[in-house]
Amino acid sequence: MGLSKTIWTNPTEFLKNQQPENPVLFFAPAVIQAMARRFLDGFPGLVTYAVKSNPGEEVIENLVAAGVQGFDCASPFEIDLIRRLAPDAAIHYNNPVRSRTEIKFGVDHRVKSWSVDSHSELAKLIDMVPAAGCEISVRFKLPVAGAAYNFGAKFGATEDVAVELLKTVASAGFIPSITFHPGTQCTDPAAWASYIRAAAVIASRAGVKIARLNVGGGFPNHRAHGILPQLEATFETIDRVASEAFGDERPALICEPGRGLCGDAFILAARVKAVRDGTHVFLNDGVYGSLFELGQIGIIDRIEVMDAEGHRRTGKVQGRICFGPTCDSVDRLPGDVPFPSDIAEGDYVLVQGMGAYSTVTNSRFNGFGELGRVTVLSAKL
Ligand SMILES: *Cc1c(COP(=O)(O)O)cnc(C)c1O
Secondary structure: OOEEEEEEOOHHHHHHHHOOOOOEEEEOHHHHHHHHHHHHHHOOOEEEEEHHHOOOHHHHHHHHHHOOOEEEEOOHHHHHHHHHHOOOOEEEEOOOOOOHHHHHHHHHOOOOEEEEOOHHHHHHHHHHOOOOOOEEEEEEOOOOOOOOEOHHHOOOEOHHHHHHHHHHHHHOOOEEEEEOOOOEOOOOHHHHHHHHHHHHHHHHHHOOOOOEEEOOOOOOOOOEOOEOOOHHHHHHHHHHHHHHHHHHHOOEEEEOOOHHHHHHHEEEEEEEEEEEOOOEEEEOOOOOOOOHHHHHHOOOOOEEEEOOOOOEOOOOEEEEOEEOOOOOOOOEOOOOEEEEOOOOOOOEEEEOOOOOOOOOOOOOHHHOOOOEEEEEOOOOO
């Protein structure tokens, strides 16, 4: 199934009319627009979007329409996409390791902000990027908890190295800034507070007044029943701690949410292929498809099940083993998945909050993974 030409009222209307055999990802533009406004109104600085979380053109276009003017890109593909859809937007090339070919691509595409976490990669940037009017952000990491997934395992300098990098950035004539990422799906505002305080110490030890502090992504989306992301409380913490930590030298702030902006604007409908001998549920989508991330950071429990006529299953919820469609035994959702007891072959399993790291990580392993894309007015089933 290709792109739908029609806008449907809600997922239920589409499912009972079309009874799709392949998984479908529903997109609710109204939700992403509202989320963008929440960030733009609430965050005390520049809101940029981390393109990698969902590079769908409909996502970028809706964010631009809502007023998002900056994008965090990690590759030439993403830079190209943004230059095409938002020619005048700010592009922050925040993948701290790049080949020389990629650096040249960024320079040629008017990238004015880069991040770095090592001496060797900073040397490449100094060699290839004209310094005038160009920002280099030093990315550092802390051993703090709070996120679903540790981003510090791959990127981020230690505080000592960050001090040295910041001095080199400033003396090479670039605009010096600092950046960090607290880890994705970070539900604890205190993680940002620790990072912001450490950033102020790094700047002061380096003797460098930084222009901007990029507080990363990591803003959570709504994955667990009854636990709503505390975005405004997080914005408030960031604002307050930035003033406390930097005082008169408070830098301009940037955030670069991916999941926080796009996550809740998509709902997945996967079909039950079989309930094997009354126990294991087999879906037509799994961890090699759009449910890849559940295997990494855990289950989303905002799940509802309906029959092919759109009637909600209301049996008592019980945990079951749930497999995806491929022949690989890795293709299993983590733990026990909460399904109503009357779930049956041919039903649809609807998973909310599926916008981030779902379309991008969907593989065609075993010939599965053909994902329908449908626009809906409302994310409510
Ligand atoms: C992935 C990433 C983001 C977005 O992270 P989310 O957890 O989706 O908000 C932001 N910045 C950088 C540098 C990233 O690598």
